[in-house]
Amino acid sequence: MEHVEVAVIGGWQSGLAAAHALVRSGLKPLVLEASSQAAGSWPRYYDSLTLFSPARFSALPGVPFGGDPDRYPHRDEVVAYLTAYADRLQADIRTGQRVAAVLADGGGFTVELEGGGRLSARVVVAASGSFGRPHHPDLPGLKTFDGQVLHAADYRSPAAFADQRVAVVGAGNSAVQIAAELARESRNTLATRAPVKFARQHLPGRDLHFWLTRTGVDTAPLGRLLRTPPGQPVLDDGRYRAxxxxxxxxxxxxxxxLNGNKVTWADGTTERLDALILATGYRPDLPYLAGLGGALDTSGRPRQRDGASPAHPGLAFVGLEWQRSLSSNSLRGVGRDAERTARRLAAHLDRA
Structure with a gap:
C-alpha cells in the first residue's frame, strides 16, 4: 500500500488551493481528481457562463488571472487558468482517480479508490467542493411530468430549446442568467417562490466585489448574515432586471x-410545458465519507467547524458553501480557507 502524508480529494479550485497552502506549510500533498483534468466541473458548465466577480478578485493564491483584471472571465478561461495553475503546483496531482471510501486506520486513514487501489494517509482534505451533486427538489407532480427535465448542471445553450415552452426554477444568479438567454430562443418563464432580489454589480466607480472585500463582508464570518432570508441577491449590471x-x-x-405535459400555475391557469430546467443549487458531494463515523450528519452534510472535523482531527474540508464566509466555495475566497486549514493540519501532524 502506498503511504502519503496528505491526501487531497478533489483537484479543481478547492483541491488546488488546498495543495498550494499545504506545500507552503511544508507538507507533501497527493491530489486525487476523479475527472480527466484538474478543472473539476468547470468544463461541463453552460456555454455562456461567466464569473460574477472580476478577474482581479477571482484568482487562486499565487497566480493572478492574465489579461484585463476588470473583465469577467468566461468558463473556458477558468478551465485554462485552473489547468495552468495545476501545472505550476509542486504537488503530485493524479487525474482519473475517483475516491470510493475513506476509512479510519489507527491514527490516520485508508483511502480506497474505485477499481481497487488503496493508499494510507496521515491526514485527509475533502476538497470535492459544493458543486458535484446537483440538487433536485421534490416539486409537485415532477415524477408525472412527461417533458424534459434537467438540472442547470446539464444545461449548455438555448439552441436546444428553440421554439419550446420552458420553465426555469430558481431565483439565483445562474437561474436568471439561463432564463434570460433562453428567452431569445423560446417562450420562457422563471418560476420562483419569491420575487427576484437584485444587487447592483457596480457601485460608485467599483465592482461590488471591491466593496465586499474592502468591508470584510466577502471574506469574514460577517458575510454569513447574507445566508438568512432574503439571501444572496442576483448581481446585475441592469440587463437582467430590464x-x-x-x-x-x-x-x-x-x-x-405538473402532470403529463401540463403545468398548472399559481393563478390556476394550465398550459403545455416542453421542458423544465432546475437551477436549484447543489449539495456537498461527499459519499466517500459515509463509512467514516461522525464525519457526516444524517442528511449527508459534513460535520465541521471552520473546515475541521470534530470527530476526526486529521480530517479537514475546503470549498464548502458557507464554510467560513460568503466566498468560501468560490475562486475568490477558497484560498483563505485553505491557508487556515493547512496551518491547522501542519500543527496536528507536528503533535502526532
Missing part, C-alpha cells in the same frame, strides 16, 4: 402542479 421587467423571461410564482 429583461424581467420586459417579460423576457416573465417571472411567475412557483407552479402548483
Amino acid at each position: 429583461a424581467l421587467a420586459a417579460g423576457s423571461p416573465d417571472r411567475r410564482p412557483m407552479f402548483q402542479h
